[in-house]
Amino acid sequence: MSSNQQALRELPSVETLAQSLSKESILPRALITAFVQREIGQFRKQILAGECPQRAEIEASVRDHLQAFGSSRLQPVINATGVVIHTNLGRSPLGTQTAEALNRIATGYCNLEFNLADGKRGKRAGYLETALASILETEAATAVNNCAAALVITLRHLCKGSKNEVIVSRGELVEIGGGFRIPEILETSGAKLVEVGATNKTHLDDYAKAITPQTAMILKVHRSNFYIGGFTDDPSITELAELAHAHALPLVEDIGSGALMNTDDLAPIEHEPRPQDSLAQGVDLVCFSGDKLLGGPQSGIIAGKSALIEGIKKEPFFRAVRCDKIILAVLQECIDTYLQTKAEKSTDMIPALDFIGTDVSKLQARAEKFIEHVPQSLRDQFLINPTVARTGGGTMPKSEIPSVAICIAPANQSVNQLATRLRTGSPAVVGTVVDNALHLDLRTVFEHQDDTLREAVIKAMTQ
Numbered sequence: 001m002s003s004n005q006q007a008l009r010e011l012p013s014v015e016t017l018a019q020s021l022s023k024e025s026i027l028p029r030a031l032i033t034a035f036v037q038r039e040i041g042q043f044r045k046q047i048l049a050g051e052c053p054q055r056a057e058i059e060a061s062v063r064d065h066l067q068a069f070g071s072s073r074l075q076p077v078i079n080a081t082g083v084v085i086h087t088n089l090g091r092s093p094l095g096t097q098t099a100e101a102l103n104r105i106a107t108g109y110c111n112l113e114f115n116l117a118d119g120k121r122g123k124r125a126g127y128l129e130t131a132l133a134s135i136l137e138t139e140a141a142t143a144v145n146n147c148a149a150a151l152v153i154t155l156r157h158l159c160k161g162s163k164n165e166v167i168v169s170r171g172e173l174v175e176i177g178g179g180f181r182i183p184e185i186l187e188t189s190g191a192k193l194v195e196v197g198a199t200n201k202t203h204l205d206d207y208a209k210a211i212t213p214q215t216a217m218i219l220k221v222h223r224s225n226f227y228i229g230g231f232t233d234d235p236s237i238t239e240l241a242e243l244a245h246a247h248a249l250p251l252v253e254d255i256g257s258g259a260l261m262n263t264d265d266l267a268p269i270e271h272e273p274r275p276q277d278s279l280a281q282g283v284d285l286v287c288f289s290g291d292k293l294l295g296g297p298q299s300g301i302i303a304g305k306s307a308l309i310e311g312i313k314k315e316p317f318f319r320a321v322r323c324d325k326i327i328l329a330v331l332q333e334c335i336d337t338y339l340q341t342k343a344e345k346s347t348d349m350i351p352a353l354d355f356i357g358t359d360v361s362k363l364q365a366r367a368e369k370f371i372e373h374v375p376q377s378l379r380d381q382f383l384i385n386p387t388v389a390r391t392g393g394g395t396m397p398k399s400e401i402p403s404v405a406i407c408i409a410p411a412n413q414s415v416n417q418l419a420t421r422l423r424t425g426s427p428a429v430v431g432t433v434v435d436n437a438l439h440l441d442l443r444t445v446f447e448h449q450d451d452t453l454r455e456a457v458i459k460a461m462t463q
């Protein structure tokens with residue numbers, strides 16, 4: 001028998017290996033079997049190609065790969081990065097009350113498109129649209145799946161045929177991340193980009209000179225995730241609105257994050273524009289995300305002139321980007337929270353705002369309590385240090401919110417090993433490695449998670 005055949009015979013049986021792995025994994029058994037089958041198949045190919053992997057090596061490799069695959073399953077994560085709106089960790093968490101509303105709607109039937117008053121077919125999102133228009137103090141509003149979709153549908157509606165030129169300042173041709181680039185979004189929407197001004201300065205006159213019979217609209221884009229300093233200039237929204245309206249053109253603003261309340265009051269952070277302010281200054285339509293500073297579900301809100309909103313909703317493409325009942329239920333609850341509590345108090349109900357506004361002395365007290373409960377034998381590996389947290393999510397790039405980190409310099413393993421153990425543990429914990437220590441910023445950790453976090457850390461340090 002050739003060594004090849006011998007090695008093939010010694011390959012572990014898919015059934016036996018799957019059986020043993022299913023004892024240590026929460027994945028469905030059928031998925032584990034399919035996964036093991038594919039992995040063993042790879043080893044079979046290697047053997048046929050003349051390689052000679054050992055059985056123990058094969059089993060360990062399959063186990064590792066299965067663990068890595070299992071950890072890709074969507075699961076809760078303790079965010080100890082200090083980045084409040086962390087795009088990779090799901091942006092804004094929902095408040096408990098908001099999530100309860102979701103549960104009520106999602107687990108039963110609801111009046112999604114049914115008018116309970118007359119028993120006939122009803123208008124989808126009618127209540128939400130009125131509530132949004134009310135909080136934004138504007139004529140009309142609607143919601144779609146995300147802010148990118150909000151901008152695309154707005155562009156598609158306003159750019160028709162040869163009247164498709166969209167004027168944008170060169171200082172605002174932003175890339176938001178995750179493949180969202182203003183020039184490309186314009187192109188996919190059938191719009192023709194007309195760039196004006198320079199990177200640092202664009203004057204009103206630059207916009208004025210670019211207006212032609214083909215101009216469909218003027219677009220203003222918020223520089224969400226970057227800033228330019230030094231000699232800069234931009235016309236005000238009021239000036240731009242006057243210019244646009246003098247030529248019977250709409251002025252649209254992509255504002256990105258959509259802080260409904262004045263976030264300057266929460267922490268020493270730079271001013272984030274509010275959609276209601278833009279509308280009051282003469283913008284015809286604003287688009288913004290529901291899950292950045294608003295703290296709702298991922299969604300895109302479009303608000304402003306009712307004739308434009310009506311037109312957008314009649315676009316055939318609207319059907320492809322409209323929200324389902326789950327998003328509508330959550331967004332409705334979230335907007336009601338703002339309407340009921342008016343600005344200041346809403347921070348209690350909206351975790352992202354609560355995190356931004358938490359006083360640093362409160363975080364310091366939590367850190368001290370955290371360390372007090374660490375076993376004496378480990379305590380000298382812990383330190384409490386001041387740090388800076390960020391709003392993240394492409395908002396307020398300059399802001400540095402004073403915060404507190406628990407810093408761990410592990411004695412019996414490398415800091416990267418500790419970070420990996422915490423990331424792949426249950427619950428998963430994500431911190432930041434800085435030099436030779438793991439930093440756990442408490443600003444983005446829910447207070448009710450403190451004990452769980454400490455247990456996870458102790459386990460990862462002692463296992």
Ligand SMILES: *Cc1c(COP(=O)(O)O)cnc(C)c1O
Nearest residue numbers: 146147148176224255256257289
């Ligand atoms: C974040 C952002 C977007 C994209 O929002 P999504 O909800 O992720 O689609 C668009 N424009 C600006 C200015 C943004 O900041």
